[in-house]
Every structure is written in C-alpha cells, then in structure tokens.
Amino acid sequence: MILLVVNIFCEFNILLLVISSCLGVDEVSDFSSPPTTVKARENNTVLLPCYLNTISNEETFIESIRWYKNEDLLADSGNGSFSLPDRHVLWENGSLQIATVQPGDTGEYTCEIERSEPWGPVRQKHAIEVLHAPSVDLFPPTAFLQVKLGEEVRIACQGGGVPYPIITWSSKGEELQLIDNREVLKFTASDRQMAGVYECSAANGVGDPAKASIELNIIYPPEVMTSRSWIHTAPGHRVQLDCRVSADPQATVTWLKGETPVALDARVLSTVEGDRHSLLIRTVQRSDFGIYTCRAMNELGQGELAIQLSGVPNPGVFKKTEVKNLNAKTSYTLIWEVDSYTPIIEYNLWFRPYRSRNSGGPPSWTKLTIPTEHSSGPVYSKSYTIKGLREKYVYEALLVSRNRYGWSKPSPILRFATAGAELNNEEMITTVQISVHQENVFTFQPSISSSGNENIFFLKTCILICVIKLLLI
Helix, strand or coil: CHHHHHHHHHHHHHHHHHHHHHHHHHHHHCCCCCCEEEEEECCCCCCCCCCCCCCCCCCCCCEEEEECCCCCEEECHHHHHHHHCCCCCCCCCEEEEECCCHHHHEEEEEEEEEEECCCCCCEEEEEEEEEEEEEEECCCCCCCCEEECCCCEEEEEEEECCCEEEEEEECEEECCCCCCCCEEEEEEECCHCEEEEEEEEEECCCCEEEEEEEEEEEEEEEEEEEEEECEEEECHHHHEEEEEEECCCCCCEEEEEEEEECCCCEEEEEECCCEEEEEEECCCCCHHHHEEEEEEEEEEEEEEEEEECCCCCCCCCCECHHHHHHHCCCEEEEEEEEEECCCCCEEEEEEECCCCCCCCCCCEEEEEEEEECCCCEEEEEEEEEEEECCCCCCEEEEEEEEEEEEECCCCCCCEEEEECCCCCCCCCCCCCCCCCEEEECCCCCCCECCHHHHHHHHHHHHHHHHHHHHHHC
C-alpha cells in the first residue's frame, strides 16, 4: 500500500513537472534566482546566476549544469573534455561568468540543470545587452549622391549600437524638423537650393553620438539672369551687356541678335568672368540697336534671356518736392530727371485723380506736352507746376520723354496730393510701370501746352459760357 502511494506521488510529481514545463513556470518554481537582463558596458564582467530553489528541490541531486547562448552550447559540467570559450568561467554553484564583455556577447543565455530521477531537467533564461557607442552606415556608401532637378532623393543612415540609437538629420547647420526619427530620407529635388551636405547623427546615451555626412548634388539645366534687361546707349558710346548663367553641368553660352549669332570681331567682343558672360561693344553703331539673347545650353536643356539695346531715353525719375508744395492748395510742382545720351526733344506728362480699386474705374488721363530745356550732360532735369487742381485731393502722374530715337518707357507712377490730403511717403512713388505707346493706350483729355496755353484754354471756355448765357436770355 505504501509503495502504491509512493508511485502515485512520483507519477503526480512527474505530471506536474510536465505541465509546469509546458507552461514555462519551472523557471519560477525551481530557481531561487529570477530571470534577469543584464545591461553592461564594454569590458565589464557579468555573472549570470543559476541557483535551484532548495525548498522545491529538497533532496534533489544535481547531475550536471549546461549553459547555452541562444542555441549554442557554452558550458557542460558533466563533460570534462568540453572547453569553455575564452573569457567564460563556470563556477561550482552553476553561475556563468563572462569577463570583459564585448558587443558580440549580447544575446539570450539559458541555464539548464539535469536532476536525478524522477526529476527532469529545468531551465532558466537570462539575457545580456552589452551597451556600446552608436555607429552609422551610409547609403549610398560613397557618401555622395547626384540627381537631376525634379528627381527623387533617397539617402539613408543605418544606425548601430546598444541600445539602438535615435537618428536625427540636419542640413546647412539646421536640424530637419521630421515627424519621426527615421533612418531614410526621401524627398523630391524640386529646388536646386536643396543641394548640399546632409548630416545624420545617431545617439543612444553611450559615448558620443556617431555622425556621418552625405553630399547631395543636383544637376539642372541653365538658369539665366541679368541686372539690366534694357540698356540705353547712343552711337559712338561703349556698352556692355551682361548675363549670369548658373548650370550643372557647365553650359555653353551664345549671344544672338534676333536668331542670328552675333559676329565677333575687334569691335564686338564676348568675355567670361566666373558665371558672368558679357557682350562688349566698344563703339556702338545705330545698327547695333535691337534685342539680344543670351542663350545657355547644357545636356539637360537650355535657358535664355533677352536684353534690349536702345537709343531712346531711360524712364524718367520723379524727385521729392515736399517743401515747394506745403501750401499749394490747387497746384503741385513736379521735378524729374531723365538720362539720355541724345538730346531730349519733349516730354509728355500724364496726370489724373487717383482712385483706389474699390472706388470704381479710374478717370481719364490728362496729357501735358512740355518742351525740354538745354542740358550740357546726359542728365535732363525739369520742373513743372500743374495748376487748377482740386483741394485736398490725391492725384497720380507718369512721364515719358522723346529723343531722336523715339519715346521712352513710362516712369513709375507718382502719387501726389494737394495741401490737406493725406498721403504716406511710402505711397508716393509706386514700383508699377505701364507699357504705353503714346495715345494708343490711354483715353486722353485734350492736350494742353505748357507755354501759356493754359490761360488761352481758360479764356476760350469763359467766352463759350458767356455766349450760351446770351442765347438763353
């Protein structure tokens, strides 16, 4: 009877061991040391415990202890011929010691204890994380990427280290504001200004962050710019047409007049200084007037820009005249300057009451034809007072001038006010220029001459009013 009870008890314990093994609870019930993850810096020493619970394993005989790293056997106390790896020591109490740990020691370690019958083996798992400074691997590995303008850019920075590092990106000294800490950057090279050095930084709190840089080069068709698209000159003068060309790969630049390449000789030269390409005409002839094209081409395309060489005057420039108009209720004095190598023949001054866009359509322009005055140099100055204006009212004016080669482009619009009206200095001269071809663009009032015809016009008007009144009597 006692033997039967013992057999039942043993079978029951074996069944419990099988169940507990299947449920994975033997690590808790049979070991006094809990499973642990050891985080250690490089070159430290780590001790992994393997202690049986003396209460649950009373009178149990330990036959052997084995240690595994992942699935590989590291130590076996039951096999005297088994050699432990370097830096590993198996102590008599079953603990495994690893000295001067290296990144390769990171992994899962399993302690397995073989017990005497009827007890089966029990296992407990530990882990080691060897903390080491971060590292980065670049893509492309050459640290250089070249794409065409408009193509997709893909650069990557694969991080390494324990714990896994956080990746950040910066460019041109500023951190990129990304929605997450990503290893891969993907974007469209929509602007050639996106080219430059992109730096990734990997940090995990161990040692200094690891950094690496990738240079992005964006190739693009030529872009052509100029500071002057219209140049005033005169026969006998020296003139230079400039355009700045930006391109990658480098562009070939050609100067054309119309669609014909400019014939270069001792009088007409083409020069290059950095990105500035120039066409120098040492002595201008009247036949040189016209539209020139600076055309740049590379394997990705072409860009071009037109520059007009003309003998007509430069647009006029109005000067400030606050002092002269402080007490002018119904008049306003305008002063302007015009650059012209050829004598100015006459001016056309247009003015009208100013209305904002929300006030309906603008009124018609009144044109004044004003003769020029003699000038000894290329700068022509003129002062003119407009009379008969409304009190406390804002007007706007523009000017064109004519020499032997034709009419200039209109000046920027000047806004002025008679005494009492409010007008900010910033609003006086606008940056807007209107393209005009004399009377064809505007609806004009009758022309008024500046040589006393204002009074004649006023006298005729009075006479006409008097005649109408007599007819009505």
